[in-house]
Amino acid sequence: MITRVFGWSMAALAIAGLAGCSAPKAGNADSKAFAPPTDLTARLLDPINIELRWKDNAKAEAGYFVEYSPNANDEYVVIEALPANSTRFHHAHLLPETRFVYRVRPYFGKPSNTASITTGKSGPQQGPTPEMLTNAPPGNAGPLVSLRSAATMDAAAPTDLTATLIPPAGVSLHWKNHAADADGCLLEIKPEWDSQFKPSAFLESNTTSLVTYNFPAESKFTFRVRAFFYGKPSNLAEQTTGKDPSLGPGKFIQYDPSTKPRQ
Secondary structure: OEEOOOOOOOOOEEOOOOOOOOOOOOOHHHHHHOOOOEEEEEEEEEOOEEEEEEEOOOOOOOEEEEEEEOOOOOOOEEEEEEEOOOOEEEEOOOOOOOEEEEEEEEEEOOEOOOEEEEOOOOOOOOOOOHHHHHOOOOOEEEEEEOOOOOOOOHHHOOEEEEEEEEOOOEEEEEEEEEEOOOOEEEEEEEEOOOOOOEEEEEEOOOOOEEEEOOOOOOOEEEEEEEEEEEOOOOOOEEEEOOOOOOOOOOOOOOOOOOOOOOO
């Protein structure tokens, strides 16, 4: 499946499906480390902009997924991934007169080491060499450990990430998996013009390699991967947008209620 995930990402990144999404079983220390967010509220900043706020209770979160239900049912989609300690999100330029139901869910897991490439000049894209595919290190090394305990979370992080340029604008990534019970794996990318890593793709929990293309030319990109599990979600919050303020008397709009909100 070819898709785009979150703010920016490669146009031709193959995204695999996620594994199960079970919540952690926590003891006292884990309860504090993996505590769910609370007090989620949604308020209108104006007729078509909604601000979410919540209380950050977790001590060990990697970040937060902001989710909403397009049909106001129990099916949620991720609309943004936010860094650790986040407590607010602005959902902007929405469909008017539409109901939005939100929740916020933390995710947990430590990142791998980083690896970088610098793309070449624009030109015909090459494929991976046989050496890239046959000389890759083994994906699993030693016994797998639990990601869902604060005591073993560090040991469950991926290691030995390598990035090899596939000229002129592709990359072959390989890493070792150590997590026994992840819900999935996140690919996170930092382009040279950005100061922060951003989640770019969901991968299956047992993934240990990825080949992808179509990066901008003559640019440096730094990668890391993160085995993760979902924490418990916040309470639900909902809000209904108002009339489009750009519409004057006698004007109207038409839209399909099933269409994704404008971003």
